[in-house]
Amino acid sequence: MALHEPVKATETTLDEPVTRTSALRLTLASPLYRGATISVFLSALGFSAAAPQIASFLVNDLGASLTAAGLFYLTNLTAPVAGYLVGRRSDRTGRRLGLFRICAVLGFTGWLGIAYSTNLWTPYLISAVIGAFGGAATSQLFAAIHDEQKAHPHPNSDGVVAVVRMALTAGWVIGPVAGSFLAAQTSLHTMLLATAICTLAQILPLGSLRTPPSAAPAHQATEPGSRGPSLRDMRPLLMFTALYVLVYAGEPIKYAYLPIYMNSQLGFSAGLSGAVIGIQPLVEILLMPLAVLVARRIGVMQLMAIGAGFGVAANVCFAVTGTAVGLFAGQILMGGVWGVFAALGIILAQRLLPTAVATASAIFLSSTALASALGGAAGGLGAAAIGIPLVFLIPAALGLLAVIGLTVMTRSAETKP
Numbered sequence: 431m432a433l434h435e436p437v438k439a440t441e442t443t444l445d446e447p448v449t450r451t452s453a454l455r456l457t458l459a460s461p462l463y464r465g466a467t468i469s470v471f472l473s474a475l476g477f478s479a480a481a482p483q484i485a486s487f488l489v490n491d492l493g494a495s496l497t498a499a500g501l502f503y504l505t506n507l508t509a510p511v512a513g514y515l516v517g518r519r520s521d522r523t524g525r526r527l528g529l530f531r532i533c534a535v536l537g538f539t540g541w542l543g544i545a546y547s548t549n550l551w552t553p554y555l556i557s558a559v560i561g562a563f564g565g566a567a568t569s570q571l572f573a574a575i576h577d578e579q580k581a582h583p584h585p586n587s588d589g590v591v592a593v594v595r596m597a598l599t600a601g602w603v604i605g606p607v608a609g610s611f612l613a614a615q616t617s618l619h620t621m622l623l624a625t626a627i628c629t630l631a632q633i634l635p636l637g638s639l640r641t642p643p644s645a646a647p648a649h650q651a652t653e654p655g656s657r658g659p660s661l662r663d664m665r666p667l668l669m670f671t672a673l674y675v676l677v678y679a680g681e682p683i684k685y686a687y688l689p690i691y692m693n694s695q696l697g698f699s700a701g702l703s704g705a706v707i708g709i710q711p712l713v714e715i716l717l718m719p720l721a722v723l724v725a726r727r728i729g730v731m732q733l734m735a736i737g738a739g740f741g742v743a744a745n746v747c748f749a750v751t752g753t754a755v756g757l758f759a760g761q762i763l764m765g766g767v768w769g770v771f772a773a774l775g776i777i778l779a780q781r782l783l784p785t786a787v788a789t790a791s792a793i794f795l796s797s798t799a800l801a802s803a804l805g806g807a808a809g810g811l812g813a814a815a816i817g818i819p820l821v822f823l824i825p826a827a828l829g830l831l832a833v834i835g836l837t838v839m840t841r842s843a844e845t846k847p
Contacts (some may be wrong), residue, residue: 537564
């Protein structure tokens, strides 16, 4: 599939006039959209509550060393493989919501197993095998949403996806605070049990809803034995996902070293440090609907390149300003990055592989695991070699590569007939 074909389709859709029915009303009126919104919020709430606490659980409850606890995050590298397998199965069968429920149950089982682990190796095995498939649940919801929008198109369909992504981001805003509070008031074991419950509870908002036959992928009926998209078909998607990984790789570096920089070197108070960290998700949520509107005017890929440029500027602010104003500016710019990529990334990924949207969703959403591994390794080596705050120049350089790559993809799409 040529790169320019899906990009043109994306921009044509975004250029359509918007009707009076808002994206929020569309979301609330549809059982699928409404249920998916609540489901992704619960999933993000549970996972983000556990993510900052899992290392403490391994060290304090299971006796792991700090090095061993850090290596736990490498188990996420199996997530793209599991996501691809689930996505491919979904595209062949059209059973989006059935696979979503299976993945959610597997995720619940995984977190429950980690919570009751008594041996250090158990959480690693569970996370790498069961947890990897549990993480594929969200991608199936976005595939189901895509199918429904294809069956019942509306000019504000992209706004619906933005609303669902806002719910996902909201879960990530509340989850770490809720997880820290619950762990402090009870125990890390109880906090992990709460994560397991949230993971299972994401099934409830959708009830027994099934994907309507009219919304099933059209190519199913004609290609029941299809082996899925070829590598050539997937090339634009893989290129975009690789560039997204370069942008996202700055997140683990920022969350690992920005608090240390503010507290140890700049001497910020706990309140000021918390305000700097907390302003990004607030800006991100506010900018998501605006990103959809701007994309209708200038094009999705162009806006992605601009968003990646915001990331470069943000990391330069972290590296060279050394003031609260500079760090606030960096976090506001970073909110712009994720306001763009969170609202539009999944939309563009699906349109770069329109014949296999579940596979596209899974590959794109699970790529954050690769980005976390890349960022963690680059940040660790960089902090040892050039120190803090210059370590933030590494994600700035990675982001600059992403800007160049996205610009090349945009121009390639424009110049091809």
